[in-house]
Amino acid sequence: MSAPFYKYGLFNDExxxxxxxxxxxxxxxxxxxxxxxxxxxxxxxxxxxxxTVLKVMFTAIVTAMVGVYYLSIFGFLDLSLVYVTPxxxxxxxxxxxxxxxxxxxxxxxxxxxxxxxxxxxxDGWAYVAGLFAGILFFGEVFHLFEKFYTSTAMGKVTxxxxxxxxxxxxxxxxxxxALGAFAAAEWGEKKMAAKKED
Amino acid sequence: MTSPQQADGFAPKPYWNPYLSGIGLxxxxxxxxxxxxxxxxxxxxxxxxxxxGVQKVAPEHANANAFYAEYLGDGTANPLKxxxxxxxxxxxxGGFISGKIGNRVKGKIEKGPRISSRSRLIYAFLGGGLxxxxxxxxxxxxxxxxxxxxxxxNLGSWAFMIxxxxxxxxxxxxxxxxxx
Numbered sequence: 001m002s003a004p005f006y007k008y009g010l011f012n013d014e015x016x017x018x019x020x021x022x023x024x025x026x027x028x029x030x031x032x033x034x035x036x037x038x039x040x041x042x043x044x045x046x047x048x049x050x051x052t053v054l055k056v057m058f059t060a061i062v063t064a065m066v067g068v069y070y071l072s073i074f075g076f077l078d079l080s081l082v083y084v085t086p087x088x089x090x091x092x093x094x095x096x097x098x099x100x101x102x103x104x105x106x107x108x109x110x111x112x113x114x115x116x117x118x119x120x121x122x123d124g125w126a127y128v129a130g131l132f133a134g135i136l137f138f139g140e141v142f143h144l145f146e147k148f149y150t151s152t153a154m155g156k157v158t159x160x161x162x163x164x165x166x167x168x169x170x171x172x173x174x175x176x177x178a179l180g181a182f183a184a185a186e187w188g189e190k191k192m193a194a195k196k197e198d
Numbered sequence: 199m200t201s202p203q204q205a206d207g208f209a210p211k212p213y214w215n216p217y218l219s220g221i222g223l224x225x226x227x228x229x230x231x232x233x234x235x236x237x238x239x240x241x242x243x244x245x246x247x248x249x250x251g252v253q254k255v256a257p258e259h260a261n262a263n264a265f266y267a268e269y270l271g272d273g274t275a276n277p278l279k280x281x282x283x284x285x286x287x288x289x290x291x292g293g294f295i296s297g298k299i300g301n302r303v304k305g306k307i308e309k310g311p312r313i314s315s316r317s318r319l320i321y322a323f324l325g326g327g328l329x330x331x332x333x334x335x336x337x338x339x340x341x342x343x344x345x346x347x348x349x350x351x352n353l354g355s356w357a358f359m360i361x362x363x364x365x366x367x368x369x370x371x372x373x374x375x376x377x378x
Contacts, residue, residue, distance in 0.1 A: 024288020106325015
């Protein structure tokens with residue numbers, strides 16, 4: 001085992017911040033390449049006319065998931081040292097629903113809004129301003145629903161643990177699911193394009 | 199003199215194939231796992247900035263608040279010297295570089311044809327506000343939960359991701375005038 005490099009002490013906190021800028025650089029670069037600096041393209045996901053969000057997201061998830069799996073079975077990456085956020089099921093489902101509604105209203109998510117703003121989109125900047133306001137609001141009223149926020153705490157739970165499946169099998173199932181989703185997305189886009197021509 | 203070809207040189211170039219961009223994004227995420235032992239994020243950086251701002255304006259108020267305290271740490275380090283804050287600075291830079299290469303950096307508003315610019319900006323602001331609340335409740339946004347936790351097969355992240363799509367599709371009809 002030699003990775004994660006940072007956890008094995010290969011570099012210090014100061015260097016980790018430089019690494020952060022470069023990782024972010026790649027993140028922002030590919031988000032913009034995909035067209036995610038454009039709120040219209042992102043929102044089109046919810047009208048079935050352009051399924052790029054689903055395709056990019058699931059391709060990225062599958063790529064990283066398969067990479068992590070193989071690097072860990074080859075003994076290069078210690079998966080137990082990769083940080084997994086603990087699950088609080090009900091607040092996370094609630095948060096997801098609110099975030100989905102915010103997505104279709106605002107046209108971005110926090111990461112894509114940064115790319116939109118940096119490529120000059122005024123709606124991206126308005127969204128970023130909204131983010132600051134929303135977080136300030138959340139912070140100020142946090143004490144009112146702190147109990148809800150920490151409810152249904154399940155600790156660190158992964159899908160293989162939940163379904164009692166071997167990790168590799170779960171990885172395989174997610175790959176199959178993603179392929180199905182890609183096929184459905186391609187089919188749906190063609191259908192919508194044909195409908196538009198009618 | 200500008201020939202049509204030269205003029206084309208300034209037209210926005212098409213976006214990349216989604217699967218290709220997705221692989222690029224996935225490799226960046228994988229690099230974050232391998233190098234740092236953590237994934238990507240976005241909303242956390244904004245929380246650090248807000249917590250820092252509140253602490254500057256009202257230090258006692260910020261320190262007494264459990265939410266801000268999480269981002270302020272023990273007071274020995276500047277809250278802005280945070281991994282996600284630097285990562286998000288990189289996101290801004292990376293987006294700009296890609297936009298420049300693709301001739302896509304332009305001051306404009308992205309919206310459908312049936313809505314005024316002013317309404318679009320108000321919706322963008324409101325959407326950002328709602329999204330922030332959702333992301334804080336869920337302990338992360340599309341980057342920190344959906345992408346990162348998705349790739350690590352985290353239960354909470356997958357429940358979150360499915361909920362995001364449900365919320366978006368459920369509300370899409372109401373918002374159709376903004377986009378279509």
